[in-house]
Amino acid sequence: MMILMLFFNLLLSLVGANGMLEPWFESKGLGDADQVLAYFAVSKLGEPPVDGITDTNPEGLTAAFGKWGPAVAARLQAGGLSCKVLEKEPFQKQMLEKLIWISAFMLVGALHPGATVGVVEKDFRFEVISLIGELASAAAAEKGIVFEVGIENRLLAYARAVSHFPTAVKEFKWRNGWFYSISEKAIAQGKPDPCPLHTKWLKELNIVQ
Structure with missing residues (x-):
C-alpha cells in the first residue's frame, strides 16, 4: 500500500x-x-x-x-x-475537456469572490455554460476535432464531484492563456475574437490588458 x-x-x-x-x-x-x-x-x-x-x-x-x-x-x-x-485522439479530446473545465470554472469563480466550484455549478450555471460553449468551440476549431455531445453536462457533473474546491485563475500560461492566445491570433489576423466572453472577463479581473 x-x-x-x-x-x-x-x-x-x-x-x-x-x-x-x-x-x-x-x-x-x-x-x-x-x-x-x-x-x-x-x-x-x-x-x-x-x-x-x-x-x-x-x-x-x-x-x-x-x-x-x-x-x-x-x-x-x-x-x-x-x-x-x-488512443491519441480520444485522449486529446478528454484532455481538452479538462482544460476547458479548469479554465471556465476558475474564471467564473474568480468573478464571484469566495465561490467554490460547487457554487459556480449551482448559482452561476448560465455563466459557466456560456463560457464552456465558447471555449469548446475555439478548442475544436484550433485542433480540428469534434467533441462528443454533452460536454456541458459532463463538466457540470465533474464540478459536482469536486464541489468543495476553491476557485482562482492560476497558471495562466498553461490554462486560460492557451485560449487567450487563440483570441490574440484571430484578432491579429483581422478576425473576430472567438472567445469574447473569456477575453472580457479576463480584462475585468485585470489578468490581461
Whole structure:
C-alpha cells in the first residue's frame, strides 16, 4: 500500500496540474510522449486517493495514453482507482475537456469572490455554460476535432464531484492563456475574437490588458 501511495503522489506531481502541455511537449521533441490525465485527488500525504467518478461517467474519468498506458492503468486499478487506456485522439479530446473545465470554472469563480466550484455549478450555471460553449468551440476549431455531445453536462457533473474546491485563475500560461492566445491570433489576423466572453472577463479581473 505504501508503494502505491508513493506512486500516486509521484504521478500527481507529474500530471496533477491541469493545463495545456502539448506546445511544451512539442518544443522538446516529445510530441508523442506518454501521458496520464489524472481525475483523482490526494488531499495530503498518507490520505487515500479519491477517484474522479461522476454521475455522467460512473466508469471514471482518469485516462492514460501511450506505450506505458496499460501499465499505469493496471497500477491505478490495483490501488482501487479507475483508469482507461485511450488512443491519441480520444485522449486529446478528454484532455481538452479538462482544460476547458479548469479554465471556465476558475474564471467564473474568480468573478464571484469566495465561490467554490460547487457554487459556480449551482448559482452561476448560465455563466459557466456560456463560457464552456465558447471555449469548446475555439478548442475544436484550433485542433480540428469534434467533441462528443454533452460536454456541458459532463463538466457540470465533474464540478459536482469536486464541489468543495476553491476557485482562482492560476497558471495562466498553461490554462486560460492557451485560449487567450487563440483570441490574440484571430484578432491579429483581422478576425473576430472567438472567445469574447473569456477575453472580457479576463480584462475585468485585470489578468490581461
